[in-house]
Amino acid sequence: MRKSILALIGLAASAGAAVLIYRNWRHIVRHPLKLSPATYAVGVMRNIPIEVEHGLTLAADHYYPKAAGRFPTILVRSPYGRELRGGPIGLVYGFVLRRIAERGYHVIAQDTRGRYESDGKFDPFADEVWDGRITLDWIKRQPWFEATLGVGMTGPSYLGYTQWAAAIEPARTPHLKAIMPIMTSSQFFTVIHADGSFALDTVLHWMQITFLAGQPERKRQFITPAEEDRRLANLFDQLPVQDVDQLLLGERVDFYQDALNHPDRTGPRWRSIDLSDRVGKVEAAAHLLTGWHDFMLRELLADYQRLAAAGRNPHLTIGPWYHADARYLVEAVRTGLTWFDVHLKGQREKLRDKPVRLFVMGTDEWRDFEAWPPKALSLRYYLREERLLSIEPPTNGERPDRYRYDPADPTPNLGGPLINLPQGAVRDNRELEARRDVLTYTTSPLDRDLEVIGPVRLELFAQSTLAHTDFFGRLCDVQPAGPSLNVCDGLIRVKPEPQVFQPEHNGCTRSCGENKLHVEIDLWATAYCFKRGHRLRLIISSGAHPRWLRNLGTGEPIGTARQMVPADQIILHDLTHPSALILPVSLSSPAEH
Incomplete structure (x- = not known):
């Protein structure tokens, strides 16, 4: 059964497979994922405008338990869309967020600035500190918000960066009590200018995923991994490299040009989106999850060590996964729910004994340790x-x-x-x-x-x-x-x-x-x-x-x-x-x- 669900999630690059997951697997998915039974029916309010600047709103959906009671809140901020509007990625995220809401959480799923139904211009990473803080302020003012339980955040990749952005100023967001950054980094200079070189494959794939969707004229395009590779195959060897964005997307992309032309981490562009020196100030309980084959493994481990050095007692889970590996979703959903049950619902008995859990490849077994790296x-x-x-x-x-x-x-x-x-x-x-x-x-x-x-x-x-x-x-x-x-x-x-x-x-x-x-x-x-x-x-x-x-x-x-x-x-x-x-x-x- 577990393999069947993983196969379906892996097929989420096709809209039909994602719809199948979304509509038909709610009741049986909890068994292979080892989730507790769903406790609540879920309602959804869609396209809620959240004003972050005068006249500029970000669109969000609110999943909520259809029951009276006090529930904590989970915030997810994504540039990849919400449910059907986000295509396969949005469908998978929506599927996961419904599973969270079924177990007693309010869930806010928000399009980041300039993406899908949200206003403004999408400038990668640039507005996430401000927008995350204002969104948390909005949550605090809602009649259903329970201050004694607080807010958690979760999500992979760019969604992980939005968590760091919201958490680095704890005095301004004291109700943000737990985060789960997945396969992500608090800074992206060393991800893009990897090892003094340039991560061409990573950058072009991300641009294709991101900039071929989320704009009004492009949002219905669904791109399979095989199609991505075909589109990019003839561009990897293109010279000069500065022309590749126009050949791929038909236009210059400011973020790509800035990345190529500013290979210095101390430059203003990179400094403005580098949150790494403030990670140690994060007070929200942090559980970091990644894979041994994720391209941001080193950066996530560096963030873990910053938290550990500051005495923040972070947790760390590393499995045998790569960035687009559907298998990590199984662990992310299960571990994330446990993390939020512990830190938002006070169920401390669910906290594992040792904070670091590693999958040892070769023997294919999970091992727990007191810290990373082990002696x-x-x-x-x-x-x-x-x-x-x-x-x-x-x-x-x-x-x-x-x-x-x-x-x-x-x-x-x-x-x-x-x-x-x-x-x-x-x-x-x-x-x-x-x-x-x-x-x-x-x-x-x-x-x-x-x-x-x-x-x-x-x-x-x-x-x-x-x-x-x-x-x-x-x-x-x-x-x-x-x-x-x-x-x-x-x-x-x-x-x-x-x-x-x-x-x-x-x-x-x-x-x-x-x-x-x-x-x-x-x-x-x-x-x-x-x-x-x-x-x-x-x-x-x-x-x-x-x-x-x-x-x-x-x-x-x-x-x-x-x-x-x-x-x-x-x-x-x-x-x-x-x-x-x-x-x-x-x-x-x-x-x-």
Whole structure:
């Protein structure tokens, strides 16, 4: 039954499937989702105008229990529409919000500024602090609002940012008592300008989802994931990149142009929508939920650590999901209802014993911890001759490995953390590994299980014929039958400055003399058990296009660059250049392999 519901939700890219979920599955959905029985029939008031500025209103729907009584409130603010007006995404959100209302909550679902029935211009992220606060003020004035119970907020992606925006000024929104940011971030600079590069695939998919809907002439367009890929396939290699928005949407998009032309986090555009330095001030109880293959995993973990450092006692749940993975909705609905029952209804007995819950891939089991990251041992696997990975350090005289990266035929991305992954985030990498611009280093078969939980890093000593280049690393699990499945990965863009440091990602490059580079790459975090008989494999290349925009090698501005120059790369691994994969090995996992 659970698989049937997941399949239907996954088909929500078609309006018919979404309508089927919405209309026919209300009574049976609670069993596979492990929800308590629905307690109330639900009524809906539609298109309620909420004035946020003089003459400017935002449209909202109010779902409410059809019964007398005192109920807390859940606010959801979205740019993706409400129920049928929002197409498949809106239908799924409406379906979920009805399930919440059935269990004793008022639910306000609001279109953000400039979206669907809401007035104004949609300027991504820019108005959410003000609009969220004014909407919370409006809720407080409603006759059905119960101040002693308060308000919660929930939702993924952009909906998660609207929660941070509403919560960062607790003195002005004291009735906001609980939030559940899902697969999101309090800032988007490092999401878009990922690792010093540009997240082309993510940005274009989001623009297509967002700007091809929500405007009066476009709101009825339904786009399947396969259609998204077809539309974008010929645009990923388009030069100059600054023209892609016009080719995709038929017009210039200010947000896209600003993102391309301002690759500096300290610029006014990025500073104005960066809430990260105020996350620690949030007083609403926060439960953060994400997936190991979500493209905002690092940013969400950084927000968790900001809350933890400020003593806010956040909860964290990470599953085996990617951003558009329908499976996470199961956990989000169940965990969200529990979180709000605890913090808005006072049902403290429902709070789990430990605040951090992680899905360990490989063994496919949930584990609970006191904090993130859990304590671990640091284990180095060194790059060695004959493309080996070994816990034994290299010796003098080991010959380096070489490859050529050509931006005219860029190393492609395969799977991993993206928005649109119709074939899944985890893929067999053997086709990628066979390319001439890719190096692989592999261990011998493990003689026992190896459990890795925490941030994974790659330390490389390298040389390049270009001052502007990229280095990419990916950790894979090689199955006994042959498939090489990606676990986690990362990239860094090398520039001619003596040091490039990215505090959000803990990656840097620096010169170590003789035209050599010492490169530290964040391969993101994971929780993964490599089983006995499996092998670890490290992939090294200089790109994963279009997830990270290919490096043309010239250092020209990314929006206007056209010229392409190949890079000849050398990976060093000897006694004085001990390139290594660095793993956080669980304290319960033996480290001798």
